[in-house]
Amino acid sequence: MPNVQRLERGPMMTGGTPLRSLDEDELLGRILPGFPSSDDLVVAPGDDAAVLRVSGPLVATTDTVVLGRDWLDAWSSGADIGHKVVAQNLADVAAMGGRPTGVLVTLVADPELSLEWVLDHVRGLAEACLDAGVAVLGGDLSSAPPGVVMVSVTALGHLDGEPVLRSGARAGDVLAVHGSLGLADAGLRLLQADAVDRLPVAVERQRRPQPPLAAGPEAAAAGATAMLDLSDGLLRDGGRIARASRVVIDLDPQALAGDVAALTGALGSEAALDCVLAGGEEHSLLATFPAGALPEGWRVIGSVRAPSDGEAAGIVVAGRAVAHTGWDHFRTV
Amino acid sequence: MPNVQRLERGPMMTGGTPLRSLDEDELLGRILPGFPSSDDLVVAPGDDAAVLRVSGPLVATTDTVVLGRDWLDAWSSGADIGHKVVAQNLADVAAMGGRPTGVLVTLVADPELSLEWVLDHVRGLAEACLDAGVAVLGGDLSSAPPGVVMVSVTALGHLDGEPVLRSGARAGDVLAVHGSLGLADAGLRLLQADAVDRLPVAVERQRRPQPPLAAGPEAAAAGATAMLDLSDGLLRDGGRIARASRVVIDLDPQALAGDVAALTGALGSEAALDCVLAGGEEHSLLATFPAGALPEGWRVIGSVRAPSDGEAAGIVVAGRAVAHTGWDHFRTV
Missing domain, CATH: 3.90.650.10 (PurM-like C-terminal domain)
Structure with a gap:
């Protein structure tokens, strides 16, 4: 994998309303209502931490996507990236034999990033979570140097039985x-x-x-x-x-x-x-x-x-x- | 908060062994042994996801630090940043009335970042987790454009009783x-x-x-x-x-x-x-x-x-x- 190139600001950052024109509370007010909840979510995003009812052992994994390394603005919409980063995290839960229940989402972005891209991205995240019956438990917003956009997701789930590891394959399988x-x-x-x-x-x-x-x-x-x-x-x-x-x-x-x-x-x-x-x-x-x-x-x-x-x-x-x-x-x- | 400036590569990126000279497995081999485990960690980092035994409702939160916005290379060592990012996440768990049990850690970095900085950072992360009796459940490594280093932590914990929200203060308190x-x-x-x-x-x-x-x-x-x-x-x-x-x-x-x-x-x-x-x-x-x-x-x-x-x-x-x-x-x- 080659180094990630320093990116010029592309269309994601040259049209519409830049994030820097909103304060954090305004931005959260635009983002949070779009996220799915669940009956097990005792405390939803907005406090210091979320609280989730759980049953059985907890499965936890995290995976991050970076503009210019994992996607190009010209090839994927904000919603596409929302779908993709959720899907690849939930796949890791499923691969242990687990059922995903919740995600936390962090967006670290150049303040020139357009609000429209972010809202489209949130729609994609929310759709992918809704399709999987998964709640958004919380997240973080942070500013980054020019041209940088990354999304980090942590996925949680539970197991009904024993986890399936990579190490259990046997001759004859x-x-x-x-x-x-x-x-x-x-x-x-x-x-x-x-x-x-x-x-x-x-x-x-x-x-x-x-x-x-x-x-x-x-x-x-x-x-x-x-x-x-x-x-x-x-x-x-x-x-x-x-x-x-x-x-x-x-x-x-x-x-x-x-x-x-x-x-x-x-x-x-x-x-x-x-x-x-x-x-x-x-x-x-x-x-x-x-x-x-x-x-x-x-x-x-x-x-x-x-x-x-x-x-x-x-x-x-x-x-x-x-x-x-x-x-x-x-x-x- | 002003925009984060585009950074010139500082000392973190000009001395020692750059990350790009190791493959991901070699790098994980240097990092993972330093992380604390716990008796409740059924599946440790290295598989698709970690598995943790839990009791009671789950508390979950996430917080990210970015070089140039949250810290400067000249002012904080890698170990300092490890301590700090763990502390601020665990504080959010404690602020709900929760006891932290585990963290997931994501490092997104310019491949020129020195391995020595990363190993020092891992020592700080591990010390802070060990002090708090918290296991490292997993994480992710990702490359970033020149000059970019960020660390994202998700902290998990459990509650013995009801969560303490921000909204419960009453006249007379x-x-x-x-x-x-x-x-x-x-x-x-x-x-x-x-x-x-x-x-x-x-x-x-x-x-x-x-x-x-x-x-x-x-x-x-x-x-x-x-x-x-x-x-x-x-x-x-x-x-x-x-x-x-x-x-x-x-x-x-x-x-x-x-x-x-x-x-x-x-x-x-x-x-x-x-x-x-x-x-x-x-x-x-x-x-x-x-x-x-x-x-x-x-x-x-x-x-x-x-x-x-x-x-x-x-x-x-x-x-x-x-x-x-x-x-x-x-x-x-």
């Missing part, structure tokens, strides 16, 4: 996926090539990922032995399960042929294969199950075995070891 | 404070004046606030009717309680004379009074109690009454209405 593969990366490539009409569904997935949230707790109840959400690509994320579980995961290229074929028309076969194997930001769920325990909606794409003598834990495709790859935030490449 | 007044702002002024030797304790309080965390649940158990932590100054925060509760709070200047006197030698009497009445970032607790219910460690600094005919809810000093003032993050002043 099957590897399965719930949801699409490579679509979000295909969308990114089409945006980069200014060719969004070639596969609009991929562009829409890049802008608004659709993690199968209900499938996480269903997989946990069905006995999933390991699970995560695909944020950094099948090879890299599958490799994480394999190494944490000290097993070898054998990906079945035949099982991925349909995913590759779906992208080949828009991208050509080589790029399509890249997207399916290494494409990030998909937020489908990847899990291992004991053979025969697969719940509805999951499809088998590989199998789990013990490493042979001297073989490292990891992921192999049709028997050949492959390097894990994907996003890296600080390394200059 | 006393207003009380637990902790110092104006010290952190005095420290800021001494740093600005390059005169830290005049009152080192104030500078230390500016760098590392000391919220009285245990006093929050104690106040709740003793029957506090309203509470918050002093982040934006006595007038502004006291005014928040008054308006939320639809009462008038009468500050007693005599009760503040000692606080002003303690700062007068270093700052002169006018600035000392400013610090006590309007100084931010103190993170002492401010609460209202029924007369006679004051727990140990709290001192009375005012009283609560119903507004007279046509009088607005708010805070008055020796009978005279005063404008609320303090920090505002987006308004250009």
Whole structure:
């Protein structure tokens, strides 16, 4: 991942009403009414902290998006970014087998950012939370140097049973996926090539990922032995399960042929294969199950075995070891 | 609050090992072992999300600090910032009457930021969490444009009883404070004046606030009717309680004379009074109690009454209405 460039102020910051023309109370007065609540929210945003009734162990995770690194103003609306940052956080809750219940949202922005962008962003956040039955528990607003906009979300949820870790895959399990593969990366490539009409569904997935949230707790109840959400690509994320579980995961290229074929028309076969194997930001769920325990909606794409003598834990495709790859935030490449 | 200036890369970014020379796994390997855990942490950082055993209603809050707005490299070390961002978040949990149990920490930084700064920062975060018996549940690392460093913390806690809101103050209550007044702002002024030797304790309080965390649940158990932590100054925060509760709070200047006197030698009497009445970032607790219910460690600094005919809810000093003032993050002043 290259360094994030210093950005010139784009359209988000040159039209409409700049944030600096409102005081914090006025701004909160425009933002807070748009956020969904829930019956479990005992104290809503506006006090020192929110209070939420909880049942069972708490699941907690956090993920941040930064303008210029995670999105471009030209490619995604404020509402798109609201949807996306909520979706990627809730996917992490689901990937533990949890049911998301609430989020906290922090906006750190150049005071030149337009109020209109922020209100559109809030609409997207609120819609994504409402769709998932999740309340907005609170947040923070902060000013940032010129050109900087970032949104940080913390998601909370609860577990009905035991959490599903990355480390529980066992020899004899099957590897399965719930949801699409490579679509979000295909969308990114089409945006980069200014060719969004070639596969609009991929562009829409890049802008608004659709993690199968209900499938996480269903997989946990069905006995999933390991699970995560695909944020950094099948090879890299599958490799994480394999190494944490000290097993070898054998990906079945035949099982991925349909995913590759779906992208080949828009991208050509080589790029399509890249997207399916290494494409990030998909937020489908990847899990291992004991053979025969697969719940509805999951499809088998590989199998789990013990490493042979001297073989490292990891992921192999049709028997050949492959390097894990994907996003890296600080390394200059 | 003026806009945050675009910063030139300072010492944090010009010495030692830049973050960009490590990949994310290497960086996490340096950071995660320093963080405290707890017996209630079922799944520690490293999976999709953390899992925490909880009892009672959950308290959740979030607060972010930005280089150049909330701190300057020349004035605060990485460890200082770690202490401060944890303290201000935990203070919000305590101000609801809650006991903090865990935090999530996000670092968004220019990849030129030095690893040495980050490791020092992690030491400060870890110390502050350890002092408070709080576990680090997880976090996120993200790259940012040149010169940008920010740290966002979400704090979680639990309540033994009912939450203490800002809106519960009643006529006949006393207003009380637990902790110092104006010290952190005095420290800021001494740093600005390059005169830290005049009152080192104030500078230390500016760098590392000391919220009285245990006093929050104690106040709740003793029957506090309203509470918050002093982040934006006595007038502004006291005014928040008054308006939320639809009462008038009468500050007693005599009760503040000692606080002003303690700062007068270093700052002169006018600035000392400013610090006590309007100084931010103190993170002492401010609460209202029924007369006679004051727990140990709290001192009375005012009283609560119903507004007279046509009088607005708010805070008055020796009978005279005063404008609320303090920090505002987006308004250009």
